[in-house]
Amino acid sequence: MDKKIKVAVIGATGAVGQVFMWMLSDHPWFEVVYATASAARVGLKYASTVHWVMPLEMPANIRDIEVKEFNFAAMKEAGVTIVFSALPAEVAREAEPQLRDNGFHVFSNAAAMRYDKNVPVLVPEANLETLDLIKEQGYPEKGFVVTNANCVTTGLAMGIAPLKKYGIKSITLHSYQSVSGAGYPGLSSFDITDNCIPFIKGEEEKVEKEIKKILDIDPEVYAFTVRVPVLFGHLEAVWLDFEQNVEVEDVIRDWENFKVVCDLPSTPAQPIQYGSDPTFPQPKYAFWGNPQGMVVYAGRLKKKNGKIGFLLLVNNVVKGAAGGSIQNAEAFVTRFNLI
Ligand SMILES: NC(=O)c1ccc[n+]([C@@H]2O[C@H](COP(=O)([O-])OP(=O)(O)OC[C@H]3O[C@@H](n4cnc5c(N)ncnc54)[C@H](OP(=O)(O)O)[C@@H]3O)[C@@H](O)[C@H]2O)c1
Known part of the structure; x- marks a missing residue:
């Protein structure tokens, strides 16, 4: 150009x-x-x-x-x-x-x-x-x-968009959201240091409305959103209930194959990256990736009673x-x- x-x-x-x-x-x-x-x-x-x-x-x-x-x-x-x-x-x-x-x-x-x-x-x-x-x-x-x-919904949308084809009946989300999500100066250090705040005004309602609008789906959504004493990066624990049988191998393959349909300068080559290490992902990786902060990281993938569960990490100020x-x-x- x-x-x-x-x-x-x-x-x-x-x-x-x-x-x-x-x-x-x-x-x-x-x-x-x-x-x-x-x-x-x-x-x-x-x-x-x-x-x-x-x-x-x-x-x-x-x-x-x-x-x-x-x-x-x-x-x-x-x-x-x-x-x-x-x-x-x-x-x-x-x-x-x-x-x-x-x-x-x-x-x-x-x-x-x-x-x-x-x-x-x-x-x-x-x-x-x-x-x-x-x-x-x-x-x-x-x-x-x-x-x-909204930042936490962006991470969720990335994690579940490639799985929409299985029919998502319900989404259970528990988030661990960093303080930068509240802007600057945001929360008082007195309130958030060495503490978690189990309420972010309007956030759970935003997740429900926005995920339905983004993916054009209508699942039951059960969300708790919590502010934690971390600077950058929202961690999200997700459980999904599907209409079809889904195995963890299907999810890993769908995440690997998930690419944006057009090539954009700010889109990573692999927008969702899965790691099998049981301590992955963590907010300290929020600025990893190329471009930095644009990759959504996934881990802790498991299946129980037909449901698929995993954790996601989204950089709330960059990708989010x-x-x-x-x-x-x-x-x-x-x-x-x-x-
Ligand atoms: N933080 C996140 O992770 C995140 C993620 C997704 C979406 N969002 C959304 O993005 C928006 C910005 O969030 P933020 O976290 O960056 O907020 P922020 O840190 O409070 O920054 C707000 C910005 O708007 C300016 N501003 C405030 N009042 C203004 C006014 N009356 N006229 C003109 N400018 C004014 C501020 O200028 P001064 O510095 O001069 O006050 C500052 O530049 C919000 O709508 C938020 O909900 C935030």
Whole structure:
């Protein structure tokens, strides 16, 4: 590509916004020309104002990007066509429809528009065809919003999409979710240090709604979601009940054969990687893989009384958030021949 597509990151200083800035700093198709945060940061250089929580060094070429105000005319003047949103849901609820109405192609992490009929909750490996819903939003004449799922649901969707063909009757999910999932500054250290919090507001309802929308299935869902004192990576213990008989060997083969239907820069060659070591996977592997953080790791696979059980690890801020959105934008660019 001789000319990169100009993009904006809105909410660029939060836990997810930082991952956008890190991943986009060296992207083959996209170039960040506009970044926003809350009003108090406008005019400041990114490195001087962000509280960098990523476990990787801040790329040199994003340090001097100036935080700008949320202004459609200025974004258009800067040449922005794609907007990556890492806004809190309540802010996104107002901002994202406005962005769409102003003709931008919005890829959002916020829950605000996920349940709208014409808005896809896209996980390209699992439901690439739902990208066509943007035409019902008026694309190419108008802008659109594409969302990615809540972080824990993304991991679950990846783990069970290749098994959908067996007929999923019920899903039991117990999650162990890292503190970065609550954004920055997130929880008080007093509450989470040396402790687990057995309630994440709205999370279990999101899992149930989103997994059904993403995979177009209607199983019973039994979910408990728990916050644990880990920085990055959500671990998910899953039990599935199927209509057909399924063996652990079938699951391993289906995971191995699970590839995205189109080749995208942010898609790993092997998006789900299974390990048979009984201590695998662990959140400390959250930034493993190529691209880092985009692989979902699976382990502890077993069968009991006809049910299949396993553990998954998803990097909540990368595959479960910013990386997933970037992959969605890559899928859009590829599917609509914009390169
Ligand atoms: N963290 C995760 O693992 C994860 C995973 C999937 C989806 N999500 C979703 O992704 C979104 C971002 O999450 P996060 O964890 O990155 O949140 P966060 O750390 O709280 O960051 C929010 C960002 O939005 C900006 N912002 C807040 N209020 C604003 C306002 N009124 N106007 C303009 N900008 C404003 C913040 O700027 P300041 O820094 O200046 O306040 C910051 O850049 C949320 O909708 C969340 O539910 C998060």
